[in-house]
Amino acid sequence: MKWKKLLLEPRIIFVAIILFLAIVAMKPAFERSEDGTYDFKTGIKKGLDLEGGVRALILPQDQQYAEQVSGVLNARISAFGLQEKVIRLVEIEGKKYVEVELAGSSEEQLKHLIEKQGNFDARISQNILLDADDEGILKIGEQQHAIKRTGDNKIEINENMLEFNHSTEINNIKISFVNKTSGSVSLSAIVFDGTGIKDIFRDAQNSRVYQAGANQWQFVFTILLSKDAATNFHDVVRHISLDSQNPQYLSSNIELYLDGSLMDSLRIGSSLQSGIQTQVQISGPGSSQEDAATKMKELQSILESGALPTQIEIVQTTSVSPTLGKQFVKLSIISIFASILVVSLIIFIRYRDPRIVIPIILTSVMEVILIFGMASLIRWTIDLASIAGILAAIGTGVDNQIVIADETLQKKKVEASLKERMKSAFFIIFSSSATVAAAMLPLMTIGAGAVRGFAFTTLMGVLIGVLITRPAFAKVVEYIKQEDSE
Amino acid sequence: MFERLLENYKLGILISTILLGIAVSALFFHYNETGEFVQKGLDFKGGTQITVTNLELSDATALEKAIKNSLGSETIVKFSENNKNIIIESGDSISKEGVEQILNSQNVAFDQKNVNRVELGAALSSAFLNQARKAIIIAFVAMAIVVFLTFRTIIPSFAVMLAGISDIIVAMAGMNLLGISLSLSTLAALLILIGYSIDTDILLSTRVLKNKGSGNLNERIIGSMKTGLTMTAAAIAAMTTLLLVSTSAVLDEIALVIIMGLIADMPFTWIQNVSILKWYAKVKNIE
Numbered sequence: 001m002k003w004k005k006l007l008l009e010p011r012i013i014f015v016a017i018i019l020f021l022a023i024v025a026m027k028p029a030f031e032r033s034e035d036g037t038y039d040f041k042t043g044i045k046k047g048l049d050l051e052g053g054v055r056a057l058i059l060p061q062d063q064q065y066a067e068q069v070s071g072v073l074n075a076r077i078s079a080f081g082l083q084e085k086v087i088r089l090v091e092i093e094g095k096k097y098v099e100v101e102l103a104g105s106s107e108e109q110l111k112h113l114i115e116k117q118g119n120f121d122a123r124i125s126q127n128i129l130l131d132a133d134d135e136g137i138l139k140i141g142e143q144q145h146a147i148k149r150t151g152d153n154k155i156e157i158n159e160n161m162l163e164f165n166h167s168t169e170i171n172n173i174k175i176s177f178v179n180k181t182s183g184s185v186s187l188s189a190i191v192f193d194g195t196g197i198k199d200i201f202r203d204a205q206n207s208r209v210y211q212a213g214a215n216q217w218q219f220v221f222t223i224l225l226s227k228d229a230a231t232n233f234h235d236v237v238r239h240i241s242l243d244s245q246n247p248q249y250l251s252s253n254i255e256l257y258l259d260g261s262l263m264d265s266l267r268i269g270s271s272l273q274s275g276i277q278t279q280v281q282i283s284g285p286g287s288s289q290e291d292a293a294t295k296m297k298e299l300q301s302i303l304e305s306g307a308l309p310t311q312i313e314i315v316q317t318t319s320v321s322p323t324l325g326k327q328f329v330k331l332s333i334i335s336i337f338a339s340i341l342v343v344s345l346i347i348f349i350r351y352r353d354p355r356i357v358i359p360i361i362l363t364s365v366m367e368v369i370l371i372f373g374m375a376s377l378i379r380w381t382i383d384l385a386s387i388a389g390i391l392a393a394i395g396t397g398v399d400n401q402i403v404i405a406d407e408t409l410q411k412k413k414v415e416a417s418l419k420e421r422m423k424s425a426f427f428i429i430f431s432s433s434a435t436v437a438a439a440m441l442p443l444m445t446i447g448a449g450a451v452r453g454f455a456f457t458t459l460m461g462v463l464i465g466v467l468i469t470r471p472a473f474a475k476v477v478e479y480i481k482q483e484d485s486e
Numbered sequence: 487m488f489e490r491l492l493e494n495y496k497l498g499i500l501i502s503t504i505l506l507g508i509a510v511s512a513l514f515f516h517y518n519e520t521g522e523f524v525q526k527g528l529d530f531k532g533g534t535q536i537t538v539t540n541l542e543l544s545d546a547t548a549l550e551k552a553i554k555n556s557l558g559s560e561t562i563v564k565f566s567e568n569n570k571n572i573i574i575e576s577g578d579s580i581s582k583e584g585v586e587q588i589l590n591s592q593n594v595a596f597d598q599k600n601v602n603r604v605e606l607g608a609a610l611s612s613a614f615l616n617q618a619r620k621a622i623i624i625a626f627v628a629m630a631i632v633v634f635l636t637f638r639t640i641i642p643s644f645a646v647m648l649a650g651i652s653d654i655i656v657a658m659a660g661m662n663l664l665g666i667s668l669s670l671s672t673l674a675a676l677l678i679l680i681g682y683s684i685d686t687d688i689l690l691s692t693r694v695l696k697n698k699g700s701g702n703l704n705e706r707i708i709g710s711m712k713t714g715l716t717m718t719a720a721a722i723a724a725m726t727t728l729l730l731v732s733t734s735a736v737l738d739e740i741a742l743v744i745i746m747g748l749i750a751d752m753p754f755t756w757i758q759n760v761s762i763l764k765w766y767a768k769v770k771n772i773e
Contacts, residue, residue, distance in 0.1 A: 057610065093613040107603060315607035321599045324539055328734065335731050339724040346720045385671055388740050392678040395724050399685050399717040406713040428692045431636040435688070436681035438628030442621040443677060454674040458681075 006479050015472040019366055022373020044376050046103075047383030047453065050329050052322030053084075053103035054110045059095065062310035066096035069312060073100060075305035076113055080297055086381075097315070107319040112298055114314065116259055118307035121193035122280075123255045124236050124268070129184045138187060140171045141235035147185065155185055173232050189236045191254070196229025198278075200304050207300070209292045212285070219296035220283035223303065230278040238273045256282060258302070332387040339391055340364045343398050351405065359476045360401045363469050364394050370464045371457055386453035393461020396436060400429045400465060401473055408477050409484075418481060422474055433466045495768075498761030505753055506652050512659040524658045527667030530615040532608035533577040536585050537735075539602075541570055542595040549592050556588050564665070566735060573735050575667075579605060618673055625677055626651075629684065637691060645762040646687040649754045653683040656750035657743050666739050675740040679747035682721055686714040686755045694763050703767055711756055722748050 006012060026044055048055050060069040066089060074087045077100070084103040089096055102110055128136040134149040138157065148156045153164035155177060162168050167176040179186035200223050201207050207221035225233065240250040250268040257263060264284050284299065286292025340361060348357045371390055375382055407425035408418060436458065443455035513523045528535045543549055550563045553574060562575040574585060582601050589596055629650070634643040654676055658668075666672060693710040694703065701709065722745055729741040 059610075092610070093616060095613070313607075315610045316605060318602075318604040320602050323597075323599050324537075324602060327539070331732055331734060331737070335728050335737070338727045338731050342723045342727045343720045346716065346723050350716050384734065384736055385674065388671065388674070388737060389678075391724060391728060392681075392744075395721045396681060396685065398720050398724075399682070402713060402717050402720065403689060406709075406716075424692065424696065427636075427696070428689050431632065431688045431692070432681070432685040434632045434636075435629045435684045436678070438632050439625040439677045439681050441628070442624040443674060445617075445621070454671070454678075458678060 006476065009475050011472045011475045015366065015468055018468055019369060019373075022370045022376075025373040025377040026369075027376070044372055045379050045381045046325070046329070047381040047386070048101060048103070048318065048320050048325075049384035050325045050332070050382065051103050052320050052325035053101065054105050054107045054317065054319040055099065055101040056107075056110055056114065056314050056318075057090070057316035058098040058100065058114065059313045059315050060098065060308075060310050061312065063096050065309040066098065068309045070098045072118070072305045072308050073098060073114060076118075076301045077102065079301035079304045080113055098312075104322060107317055110317075111314065113301065114312070116302055117311065118302045118305065119194065119257075119259050120197075120303060120307070121190045121257050122233075123188045123190050123257060124240065124252050125178065125186050125188045125255070126236070126240060126252060127179075127184050127186050136185070138170075138175075139239040140173060140189070141231075141238075143171060145170060149180075149185065153180075171232075171235060172228075173236065191233040191236050192225055192229035194303060194307050196226050196232075197223050197303055198226045198229075199224035200300050202300060207296065209286070209289055209296065211289070215287070217286040217289050217292040218283055219286060219292040220281055221296060221300060222279050222281050225278045225280060227276075227278070230276045233280075234272075234276045237268060240268070240273075242270055254280075258299075328384055328387075332384070335387070336368060336390060336394070339394060340368075343394070347398070347402065350402075351409075353480075355480050356405055356409070356477070359473055360398065360405075363401060363473050364397055367393065367397050367461060367464055367469050370468065371460050374460050374464070375457070380456060381453065382457075383453045386457040389454040389457030390461060392454075392458050393465070396432070396458075397461065397465045397469070400432070400470055403428050404470070404474050404477055408474075408481055418478065422478070426470075426474070429470060430466065433462045436462050493764075495761035495764035498757045499765070502652070502753055502758030502761065505750075506655065506758075509652070509656045509659040509750075512662065513655065516659075516662045524661060525665070525667040526615070527669035527672070528575055528604065528606055528611070529670045530611050530618065530668060531577060532606050532611035533575060534580045534606075535573060535575045535604045536580060536582060537571065537573050537602045537604075538585070538589070538596055539571045539600045540597060541572060541589075543569055543592070545592075549589075549594060552588050552592050553585075557584070562667075564735060566738070571735065614670070618670075622673075622677070625680070629680065633684070633688070636688065637695060639695070641766045642691045642695060642763060645759045645766075646684060646691055648762075649687045649751070649759045650680045650684050652754040652758065653679060653747045653750045656754075657747035660746035660750075661743060664742060666742060669736075669739070671736050672739050672743050675743040676747070679744050682718075682744070682748060683751040683755070686717060686751060687759050689714050689717070690755060690759055691763065694767065703764075707760055707763075711760075714755060715752070718748050718751055 058069070058073070060066045070087055070089055077085050077087070082102055082105060086099075086101040088099050090099045091097070100110065100114065126138070128138055128147060130136045130147070130149055136147040138145040138147050145158050150156050150161070155162050157168065157170065160168065162177050164177050164180065167174050169175070174190040176188045177185065178188045201221055209217060209219045212218040237250065240252050243249045243251045248270055250270055250273070252268065253265045254268050255262055255265045264282065266281075266283065282299070284295060286295050343364070344357055344361045347360055351357065368390060371393065372382075375386070404422070404425045407421050440455040440459045440462070444452055444459070516525075517523050546565050546569050549572075553563050554561050557574070557576055557580055558578065560577060564573040565571070574580070582603050586598065586601065626647070630643070630647050633646050634640075637643050657676060657679055661668070661672065690707070690710045693706045725741045725744045725748070729738055729745070732738055732741070
């Protein structure tokens with residue numbers, strides 16, 4: 001057979017160039033892994049099924065905040081240090097969801113980071129003694145406010161009524177009526193919240209973990225308050241009495257709340273009464289060094305990203321372990337090659353001509369490489385469903401090759417010329433490819449992840465086949481036919 | 487001999503209609519029993535699915551009993567071929583720890599790293615189901631349009647689509663029989679099945695309607711049957727390889743659905759579609 005002439009055919013050269021580009025796009029490389037063996041790495045982006053990790057679909061309750069939710073989660077996950085993430089907005093049946101995919105992370109970790117709304121505030125309670133007339137004084141900053149108990153559950157501050165368990169705002173500080181005894185009332189002031197935090201220190205000096213006792217670890221990190229928050233803080237703190245037994249501390253603690261739950265209650269050093277302090281330390285416990293470090297990172301990330309603008313609900317979670325992922329990679333490679341082999345066997349049984357069988361095998365292999373190359377180029381994630389799509393594409397590709405071979409290599413006497421028969425073969429191929437494409441296109445819009453991968457790779461396979469590999473194969477068959485008739 | 491069968495196209499139509507009828511009744515039978523034509527899986531019903539791989543167990547039945555006792559009799563338990571992998575599906579929310587406890591109580595050896603969990607809320611899954619229905623309808627309509635534009639005659643185009651629909655119905659009946667539920671992956675398998683099956687029918691119809699120069703009608707039909715059966719055999723071979731090689735239940739299910747559909751494709755293309763075309767050819771005097 002005129003090999004040289006065949007290889008110089010424009011269609012064949014075209015295929016060779018595209019093949020080369022595809023291989024380059026995949027960025028194949030040998031990397032040295034930890035145990036000294038060489039790992040074959042490619043630029044193909046592996047999905048959850050093949051790499052392990054967790055994927056969650058999150059529904060923001062107030063839909064108009066969907067984008068902000070996505071932003072906050074993005075900030076939180078980045079702040080926590082997870083780089084391999086995909087966060088995007090997905091719309092299903094008119095509702096907006098945020099899809100978060102973390103490679104190499106666990107379901108618990110993701111939930112810890114995401115589930116917290118992130119509403120943080122720091123409160124200090126003041127106990128105000130009432131005299132015989134049920135009157136007392138609340139001091140905040142430079143001002144004094146008159147307090148009078150007017151009922152069992154009511155007090156008046158500056159003649160404005162405040163009910164038990166309710167709040168009001170005084171001097172820009174939210175004050176709540178939280179406790180009462182016969183001779184006193186307790187008022188809790190929110191001295192600052194998440195918005196008052198200007199910066200969170202994460203360097204080794206200002207953020208660390210230490211052992212507090214046997215099996216007890218503590219984390220502590222410093223935050224920087226804004227000027228307003230620091231002023232509010234000082235306004236309240238300067239009027240708190242010293243602890244009579246421990247005069248280096250004040251008699252009230254500063255309580256840290258996250259999403260309404262008490263997180264920590266810290267002693268306030270008396271030195272803080274002397275001037276406006278912008279630095280505050282936040283600490284908390286952990287069951288081990290690792291646990292304390294993780295809890296610290298989580299809290300820092302939540303504070304740094306800010307609170308979520310609306311409540312969220314995790315409606316779907318998928319978690320795959322990395323070992324399972326690696327298994328699937330091996331499985332996928334074996335499946336693809338095994339299928340190609342078996343199909344070639346059948347074709348050999350039918351045609352018994354290696355000149356046909358080999359090009360069919362080569363074409364299938366090339367199509368697989370081209371699909372992967374295209375996927376790498378556009379950073380499409382390959383997951384298990386995509387692999388199934390590739391197998392389907394191989395199947396239809398082989399089907400089409402068989403049509404071409406049959407149509408043109410019939411030994412019988414036929415009236416139509418080679419050209420006409422090739423045209424007829426391509427007609428069949430185009431029609432069936434068009435129907436498969438028509439079936440796959442609506443699939444691209446369905447679901448959140450898996451089926452899109454399948455539809456995409458099948459569609460890619462069909463397009464690559466029709467536009468690139470099938471014409472090349474037809475050319476090869478033409479040459480075989482020519483050789484036969486000589 | 488083939489020639490005589492081909493002449494008797496009315497018998498062909500009868501046989502294939504009976505086959506189709508059996509499959510349709512199977513679906514209705516399932517509907518009577520369970521309220522749905524095809525058993526819906528996690529993706530469309532909502533719930534939790536926990537997969538554990540690389541198990542070492544000796545008594546699968548005991549384990550299944552223990553799981554159903556603990557998590558509810560409605561829980562679906564599927565084992566892979568050699569009992570190495572197990573999939574547990576439930577409409578309720580089940581936890582990894584719960585399953586791990588059951589495995590431990592039955593002395594099953596496993597690694598915690600190999601426990602995987604998927605949870606899907608009911609609202610989202612019914613949204614998926616709606617989308618799936620729309621996708622199938624759109625896919626069918628799109629394909630019907632393409633097929634009609636290809637042949638520009640109603641009856642042959644209808645025959646092609648009918649074969650595709652028949653294949654899917656048989657595949658769905660088969661799914662019910664084998665206990666394969668409809669999931670996003672098996673849905674994709676059904677759609678790719680239509681593609682495969684329509685391949686063979688387009689081949690047949692093109693040869694019959696357009697290739698006037700390659701022998702008489704019967705010869706063209708038999709010729710296309712040789713090509714078509716090779717194509718179907720190759721596709722079945724590819725899917726069987728996948729089935730044998732894979733240890734993933736997801737890939738297994740996709741392979742089985744396509745295999746069943748392809749086996750059904752053979753009578754529906756080469757008996758049903760051929761018979762309809764023969765009848766059409768007789769009416770339109772095509773030779």
